[in-house]
Amino acid sequence: MCGICCTVTLSGDLVTDSPEDLNLRRRGPDSSRQLLERACSHNYSCLFSGHVLHLRGQLTPQPLQDRHGNVFLWNGEVFGGVDIPDASNDTQVMLQGLASCAGDQDLLALMSRVQGPWAFIYYQKQKHNLWFGRDFFGRRSLLWRFGETPEEALCLTSVTESCCEADATRWQEVPASGVFKCNLGSCAELKSLQLTLYSWVTEEEQLEKGQKFDSGDFEKYVSQVQSADGRLVAPVTPLNRKVPELLPESNGRAHSNCGGLEDLTMLITEVHKKNAESFIKVLSAAVRKRVSCLSRASNLSTSEAKLANVAILFSGGIDSMMLAALADRHVPSEEPIDLLNVAFMMKARNAKIQKGSFQKKRTGDAAALEHSDPFDVPDRITGRLGLEELRTLNPRRVWNFVEINVTAEELERMRRQRIRQLVQPLTTVLDDSIGCAVWFAARGVGLVKCDGEMKPYASRSKVVLTGIGADEQLAGYSRHRVRFNRDGYRGLLEELGMELGRISSRNLGRDDRVIGDHGKEARFPFLDENVVSFLNSLQLWEKTDLSLARGLGEKLILRMAAVLLGLGNSSVLQKRAMQFGSRIAKMENRNEKASDKCSRLQPAETR
Incomplete structure (x- = not known):
């Protein structure tokens, strides 16, 4: 797993720092580095930041760059669909695969084959394309923020550090609706950001995710591609929606309150x-x-x-x-x-x-x-x-x-110091309860x-x-x-x-x-x-x-x-x-609905 970030400017001003590094480093404590790419002829620049949690193969620092200048940030695990040799790192294999793609459809076909969670950012230097997206289920976080000026046109990140109300509302989760492409050369000429979405589709094109994309406040930035030569194929079988007229009779106690073993x-x-x-x-x-693709040698060789x-x-x-x-x-x-x-x-x-x-x-x-x-x-x-x-x-x-x-007391302290920043941009009472419970459990x-x-x-x-x-x-x-x-x-x-x-x-x-x-x-x-x-x-x-x-x-x-x-x-x-099982919902003792906006997730000055 990794913390990944990319900041894009469409002017001559260089991006010099990534404000989200602290939270990103917590996600990837084993390696951290940045890479600045500037296209002088097209007057844009990108700052890439990668922070690696090493789990398999050889430790591979990110951002990873190949000999053609392509840059890759990968927060994912390949569990199938693409062959990853036992001793290899999937980041390297994925970059090699992406670099070998002859066109957009090859790239989409590669991402369609990947089984496992992923979020990625990929910069094609010669074509001036920036690709990014999340897997079909959205198992890895990726946020975006669109700037009001060319100086800060776009920022993509696994997690943001900001908890300022004015800034927090600008962040949204990148929809797990497909893969996005941005031609930075064209955008720099227009001084305006334009994204193309290649959406997921199923064999029958009936699954909701492949049919519609709610662009929310970002409609002016995104256009959707649904042509036959520009699609991601959903990695799962469509839901069986058949309902027979006569269903088998149940042998259980349909009218009892509970059942037993x-x-x-x-x-x-x-x-x-x-x-x-x-x-x-x-x-x-x-x-x-x-549970198998983990490095265990140092652990199992100790006498402790x-x-x-x-x-x-x-x-x-x-x-x-x-x-x-x-x-x-x-x-x-x-x-x-x-x-x-x-x-x-x-x-x-x-x-x-x-x-x-x-x-x-x-x-x-x-x-x-x-x-x-x-x-x-x-x-x-x-x-x-x-x-x-x-x-x-x-x-x-x-x-x-x-x-x-x-x-x-600890709940209030850690929510203020850490958790509310991580839950953002989600803001409901339910997000607060689940986010806090999962944070403490995972710690x-x-x-x-x-x-x-x-x-x-x-x-x-x-x-x-x-x-x-x-x-x-x-x-x-x-x-x-x-x-x-x-x-x-x-x-x-x-x-x-x-x-x-x-x-x-x-x-x-x-x-x-x-x-x-x-x-x-x-x-x-x-x-x-x-x-x-x-x-x-x-x-x-x-x-x-x-x-x-x-x-x-x-x-x-x-x-x-x-x-x-x-x-x-x-x-x-x-x-x-x-x-309810952990009793965090009872701890606050408030008359709240799960869907209500949670004041506890907001900075103190905005409550």
């Missing part, structure tokens, strides 16, 4: 078992690609306690439990896995209510709750229960259950039980697996059940059809900026192109059935896969959003 086991017919086994296979491959190279954002829910169980298959057996579990301090009264509630629901777990404290939030309790399941699954593995406890500073004692621990893993993408594809949110109850299967399909198209702007850019601030890389196995294509190929009832009870019907195929892997009660836990 016995109910779930009874639902596993031969057809469901076959699909669940196929799902395990494709998801396991996605996890393997994300082994360090974890892989961490998981862990609540004990079905998504994180599946990732942990599959990571266990592919992470070397002698290497620990960090389970990052975040909790925000509850008031004493709320802690008592929380403890009593869980004792009523799970009387067999009363002993585990005996020493309840203000950090015994729902995700902490389910996380501990999930830990026991994982230990049963593989008792030889060292599972570092990292209890990350956050007080109100990985907490307590681990060792020899019966809680001891300080700081996760040093550079890779953080997150379960985002499961709910969006498998109807895990409450809004999906609302839509299903109102409009049936066709309405639910429409809802799911929108989910991945908007996940880049709702979640992924923000989460990448927040996790990357710790010099760590977010990886999303549920958004692996092969995983998405497999789930898209299934009929709706084969992967989710909201006529079944909560804890069963939503994410049905995932729950069945968990049973086949040997997981227990975690397979039937109901969905609980991170802001």
Whole structure:
């Protein structure tokens, strides 16, 4: 992973500094440098800045420049589609591939083949073209700011440092709608910036992302290309939107409030078992690609306690439990896995209510709750229960259950110092809650039980697996059940059809900026192109059935896969959003809606 930045001026004035370097360096602590390119004949200049987090192959400083003067900034991981030899660095391979492209269509074809998360900036020196964009799902952050004058025409960056209200509103996320091209020579002559968008399209040209681009305030800068010779081919199979007239009857308790493990086991017919086994296979491959291509030699050769190279954002829910169980298959057996579990301090009264509630629901777990404290939030309790399941699954593995406890004072301090800068340009109450929770979780500073004692621990893993993408594809949110109850299967399909198209702007850019601030890389196995294509190929009832009870019907195929892997009660836990499970939503004690603009994300002088 990297922090990348490019500042463009269309006048004779040189860009001499990049104001975003501090936050970019936190994303890429292993190498930092800048490169200035000035085209005197065309009167424009570009300042490129690259900051590298080294994860695979040989450390390759960025910006990378080839013998033709082309400049490349790459914040991505190639997990398929383009051959990356084991000892090679994907930045070098991608630059070689781009430089060998004979025309625009070759370049678009290359980017269409890449499987994995990416954001890139590529300068073709001889053609005076500047290319940039994000992958189909927008798994890597890239922001843009358009200047009012030729002196600061355009700035692209992974993350901005500015939190000044006047400046913050000028930054927006680059839409994950395709790849943009700017001919700097022509723009310099006109003293005006013009961009061309080559948008994603599917085989049937029906996916929303390939059909429309909301340019917002930037309409005057962007024109969209949809001709046959200028397209990016979407890397996933289109969503199966077929709804048979007669659906198979559900064997579950459709009218009960919740389902149990016995109910779930009874639902596993031969057809469901076959699909669940196929799902395990494709998801396991996605996890393997994300935990295997890491440098481990120095870690495993030491005589000291082994360090974890892989961490998981862990609540004990079905998504994180599946990732942990599959990571266990592919992470070397002698290497620990960090389970990052975040909790925000509850008031004493709320802690008592929380403890009593869980004792009523799970009387067999009363002993585990005996020493309840203000950090015994729902995700902490389910996380501990999930830990026991994982230990049963593989008792030889060292599972570092990292209890990350956050007080109100620390939350306020770190939000002011770091988090609100990273969440921008997103501004809602939900962005605040999720952004803060993910930032503290990814930091990985907490307590681990060792020899019966809680001891300080700081996760040093550079890779953080997150379960985002499961709910969006498998109807895990409450809004999906609302839509299903109102409009049936066709309405639910429409809802799911929108989910991945908007996940880049709702979640992924923000989460990448927040996790990357710790010099760590977010990886999303549920958004692996092969995983998405497999789930898209299934009929709706084969992967989710909201006529079944909560804890069963939503994410049905995932729950069945968990049973086949040997997981227990975690397979039937109901969905609980991170802001509620970690109790950060209760911490503020405000009468707010998730979609409201959050004053806590604004600088103090603007509140």
